[in-house]
Amino acid sequence: MKITRKLSEDIYYIGTADRRIALFENLFPLVNGVSYNSYFIDDEKTAVMDTVDRFVSDSFFDNLDYLLAGRPLDYLIIHHMEPDHGANIGSLIEKYPDMKVVASAKAIQMIKQFFNIDLGARAIIVKDGDRLELGRHTLHFMTAAMVHWPEVIMTYDSTDGILFSADAFGTFGALDGCIFNDEIVIDSKWYDEARRYYANIVGKYGIQVQTALKKAASLDIKIIAPLHGPVWRKNIAEFISKYDMWSKYQPEEKGVLIAYASMYGNTETAANALALALADRGITNQAVRDVSSTDTSELISLAWKYSHIIIASPTYNLNLHPKMEHFVTDMKALNLQNRTVAIVENGSWSPAVIKNVTEIMSSMKNITIMEEKISAKSALHHNEPIEKLAAVLAGDIRK
Ligand code: FEO
Numbered sequence: 001m002k003i004t005r006k007l008s009e010d011i012y013y014i015g016t017a018d019r020r021i022a023l024f025e026n027l028f029p030l031v032n033g034v035s036y037n038s039y040f041i042d043d044e045k046t047a048v049m050d051t052v053d054r055f056v057s058d059s060f061f062d063n064l065d066y067l068l069a070g071r072p073l074d075y076l077i078i079h080h081m082e083p084d085h086g087a088n089i090g091s092l093i094e095k096y097p098d099m100k101v102v103a104s105a106k107a108i109q110m111i112k113q114f115f116n117i118d119l120g121a122r123a124i125i126v127k128d129g130d131r132l133e134l135g136r137h138t139l140h141f142m143t144a145a146m147v148h149w150p151e152v153i154m155t156y157d158s159t160d161g162i163l164f165s166a167d168a169f170g171t172f173g174a175l176d177g178c179i180f181n182d183e184i185v186i187d188s189k190w191y192d193e194a195r196r197y198y199a200n201i202v203g204k205y206g207i208q209v210q211t212a213l214k215k216a217a218s219l220d221i222k223i224i225a226p227l228h229g230p231v232w233r234k235n236i237a238e239f240i241s242k243y244d245m246w247s248k249y250q251p252e253e254k255g256v257l258i259a260y261a262s263m264y265g266n267t268e269t270a271a272n273a274l275a276l277a278l279a280d281r282g283i284t285n286q287a288v289r290d291v292s293s294t295d296t297s298e299l300i301s302l303a304w305k306y307s308h309i310i311i312a313s314p315t316y317n318l319n320l321h322p323k324m325e326h327f328v329t330d331m332k333a334l335n336l337q338n339r340t341v342a343i344v345e346n347g348s349w350s351p352a353v354i355k356n357v358t359e360i361m362s363s364m365k366n367i368t369i370m371e372e373k374i375s376a377k378s379a380l381h382h383n384e385p386i387e388k389l390a391a392v393l394a395g396d397i398r399k
Contacts, residue, residue: 017174033174044135051088106151161222171229255285261321277390315347
């Protein structure tokens with residue numbers, strides 16, 4: 001059955017939506033599923049660009065059978081081995097015994113690891129600058145190691161100007177019939193989700209993303225075809241500039257994320273008071289989030305967005321509240337840089353938040369921890385410390 005749309009004269013989208021999945025990587029909540037993108041090139045030689053997750057295999061194989069219409073599949077081009085794309089590699093290799101597998105050396109090694117298949121002469125190992133002629137199409141390969149796995153490559157089709165970008169430029173969210181970015185509303189809410197994908201999946205590897213962007217800069221890219229989310233064929237520069245900013249760890253906006261943990265409401269009251277005091281001073285670009293009811297992936301996305309981050313937490317087992325500890329250590333694990341952080345601690349007998357946050361975050365790159373801090377014993381009873389911190393913060397945000 002045909003379940004496809006065309007990207008160009010002879011290139012087809014053969015991915016599919018998964019709207020049943022609740023957690024991507026069994027970790028990140030999905031509000032509207034995810035798409036697994038795969039592409040088919042119907043040239044003198046036929047080629048498939050990646051497969052899909054095993055939960056949606058049937059649709060992929062149906063589509064491929066329909067498009068091949070009895071012809072052999074000549075090439076499988078593997079950009080990324082993570083099983084949300086690579087799950088059907090073993091089945092394809094078995095189904096098409098003459099098919100060649102085009103991938104990095106590392107990916108060929110991973111095929112052995114995942115499927116216990118030794119490809120031998122069927123493997124075509126590619127590196128930067130290698131080409132493959134399919135007939136009308138010429139494919140050019142470039143390595144993109146650690147965006148976000150070591151075996152990743154991207155492919156540029158110089159015939160139609162399409163960059164097959166692997167996970168880069170991917171996003172969460174199932175695609176409906178509208179698979180192109182100019183068919184959907186790309187607004188700030190959409191970018192919030194795109195950033196959540198970028199920061200949590202690829203964020204740690206900013207240097208490697210920068211390297212990939214530099215390699216792609218000389219290409220005449222008309223379409224970006226990622227492994228998740230919409231295919232970009234309009235305003236490509238806009239999305240590339242977001243990636244450039246995110247991968248340089250530059251804040252997207254001057255503003256503040258107030259992330260708080262609170263067991264009985266006292267730290268929450270302080271966080272709310274600070275938000276109001278900031279708004280009083282004209283700092284309205286703010287997000288206030290309870291770390292206990294907000295998924296860490298959303299907090300990470302907001303940390304990538306704003307220039308300033310306020311950590312407000314009670315002391316728990318002489319450390320941070322566990323939910324806050326997860327957020328703070330995740331920012332460090334993902335290599336967040338270039339932010340200004342203010343700390344509000346609470347503790348009824350031995351407050352330890354300032355000490356612990358300072359220890360964790362001072363080892364991160366270009367993180368400024370503000371001198372002005374608040375240390376509460378159980379609860380705040382006067383506005384003075386809040387107003388003082390808000391004044392200093394507002395001045396710093398406006399700088
Ligand atoms: Fe979408 Fe890294 O796999």
